[in-house]
Amino acid sequence: MARTRIPNTRLRALIEETEWTQGGLARAVNAVAAESGLVLRYDRTTVAHWLTGSHPMPRVQPLACEALSRRCGRVITTEEAGFAGQDPVVPAQLTPPDANALVSLLHELSGPVAYRPARIRPASRATGTGTGTGTRTSTGAVRAPGVRNSASLFFTRTLQAQGGGYARGTLRTYLAEAVAGQLRGVRGELRRERYAEASQLALVLGRMYADDLRNGEAQRCYLAARELAITAGNRELTVIALRTLSVQAYGLGHLNIADETARAAVRIAQATPHAVRAFAQAQLAVTAASRGERKDALRALSEAESGVGPEEVGRHPFESYARADFEFQRGEALMALRAPGEAVPAFEYALAARASDDRRGAALTRLRLADVLLPLGRVDETRALERELREDGDGLRSVAVTRRKQELRRSLLRFGGGRSAV
Structure with missing residues (x-):
C-alpha cells in the first residue's frame, strides 16, 4: 500500500513567518550547507516537495533548521520544522568541560554539523584569569605556562606541511583516548596544565576541520577550546580561541559577529604578553576595516606590528606571532579598506616570510x-x-x-x- 504523505503545515507556517519564498528557503539552505563544506543545489521544487510531506535527508535537516533559525532569530528544531527524526545533540557549551564532555563532543563530530554564528554571541561564563606566558602561532595554538606541548607541536607541523585532511583522525583519537583520560581527577597546577594542553589540541583539530571546509565541526572545536582555556584559567588561550572564532565568522561573511568577537578578544588580551595582544589586534584591524573604520583599522595594525616576533631560523612555532602571519593580516585589512595596490606587497612579504615547511x-x-x-x-x-x-x-x-x-x-x-x- 502506498504511503500517504501528510502536508508539512509547520514548515509552511515558518516560511510565512520568514517572508521567504520557497526558492528563498532553498537558497538559504544551500548557503548554510556551503559553510559546512557541502554543495547543495536545491531550488523551489525541493522545498515544494518538503511542503507536501517529504523530508530532507538526515544530514540536511539541521542545515535547514539553521537557515530558518537565523531568519527567525530563535532556535528552530526539527520537530518545529515538521521534519522526521531527532534533533542533533548540540550542547550550548562544555559546562563544565570535563573528560566525558570532551569525549562526547568528539563523537558528535562524526557527521555533518551546521555552523551556528549565534552560538558565539552569548558571553562565556568567564574570560580567563590566568597569567601564563603562552604566545600565539600561525596555527592558533599557544604553549601553556611552563609546558612545551609536543603533541600540539607535532599536529601543528603536520597541518602546515600536509593539510587538514592529514592525521585529523589520529588527533581525534588522541584527544578522546589519551587527553580526555588525563583530565579525570586532576587538581591544582596539574589540572591547569592538562586543560591548557587539551585546549591547544582542540584548536589544532578545529583548524584541521576548517581546512577541509567543515566549519560546523571546526566551530565546535573552537568553542570547546575556549571553555577548556577558561577552566585552565589561561587568558592567552581564551584570547586565541576567540580570535580564531572571529576569523572563521569573517571568512563566512558574518561580519558583525566577527567584529564583536575580535573586540572581545582584544579586551581580554589587555593583561597578556605583547605577542598575544598583537595577535588579537591584527584580527581587529581586519574587522574594523570591513566596517569602513579606517582609522581604527590602521591603529590596530600599528599596535599589532609592534608585537611581531623576530624572524629566527628554527624558531619554535609556539613562541611568537610570526611575521608571515601578520603580513597576511595586513594584506587582508588593506583589501577590506579597498586598497589592493597596497595589499600586494603585504601578501608578497607574507609569502617570502613563510617557513619552508x-x-x-x-x-x-x-x-x-x-x-x-x-x-x-x-x-x-x-x-x-x-x-x-x-x-x-x-x-x-x-x-x-x-x-x-x-x-x-x-x-x-x-x-x-x-x-x-x-
Whole structure:
C-alpha cells in the first residue's frame, strides 16, 4: 500500500513567518550547507516537495533548521520544522568541560554539523584569569605556562606541511583516548596544565576541520577550546580561541559577529604578553576595516606590528606571532579598506616570510595574492603563482586549497592561454 504523505503545515507556517519564498528557503539552505563544506543545489521544487510531506535527508535537516533559525532569530528544531527524526545533540557549551564532555563532543563530530554564528554571541561564563606566558602561532595554538606541548607541536607541523585532511583522525583519537583520560581527577597546577594542553589540541583539530571546509565541526572545536582555556584559567588561550572564532565568522561573511568577537578578544588580551595582544589586534584591524573604520583599522595594525616576533631560523612555532602571519593580516585589512595596490606587497612579504615547511600557509598566501593581482590586470604574475602552486602545493590534503586552486584555474582560462593556465 502506498504511503500517504501528510502536508508539512509547520514548515509552511515558518516560511510565512520568514517572508521567504520557497526558492528563498532553498537558497538559504544551500548557503548554510556551503559553510559546512557541502554543495547543495536545491531550488523551489525541493522545498515544494518538503511542503507536501517529504523530508530532507538526515544530514540536511539541521542545515535547514539553521537557515530558518537565523531568519527567525530563535532556535528552530526539527520537530518545529515538521521534519522526521531527532534533533542533533548540540550542547550550548562544555559546562563544565570535563573528560566525558570532551569525549562526547568528539563523537558528535562524526557527521555533518551546521555552523551556528549565534552560538558565539552569548558571553562565556568567564574570560580567563590566568597569567601564563603562552604566545600565539600561525596555527592558533599557544604553549601553556611552563609546558612545551609536543603533541600540539607535532599536529601543528603536520597541518602546515600536509593539510587538514592529514592525521585529523589520529588527533581525534588522541584527544578522546589519551587527553580526555588525563583530565579525570586532576587538581591544582596539574589540572591547569592538562586543560591548557587539551585546549591547544582542540584548536589544532578545529583548524584541521576548517581546512577541509567543515566549519560546523571546526566551530565546535573552537568553542570547546575556549571553555577548556577558561577552566585552565589561561587568558592567552581564551584570547586565541576567540580570535580564531572571529576569523572563521569573517571568512563566512558574518561580519558583525566577527567584529564583536575580535573586540572581545582584544579586551581580554589587555593583561597578556605583547605577542598575544598583537595577535588579537591584527584580527581587529581586519574587522574594523570591513566596517569602513579606517582609522581604527590602521591603529590596530600599528599596535599589532609592534608585537611581531623576530624572524629566527628554527624558531619554535609556539613562541611568537610570526611575521608571515601578520603580513597576511595586513594584506587582508588593506583589501577590506579597498586598497589592493597596497595589499600586494603585504601578501608578497607574507609569502617570502613563510617557513619552508609551511606548505599550506604558502599555498593559501599564493592563492590570496592571485585573488588581488588578477583584477588588477597582472595576469602574467598570476599565472606564475598558479605554476608555483602546481609545483609546490600539489599533494596537500586541504579542501580549502584544492577548491581555490580550481577557482583560480577557471579564472585564468577566461583570460585565454589555453592549457598554460591549467
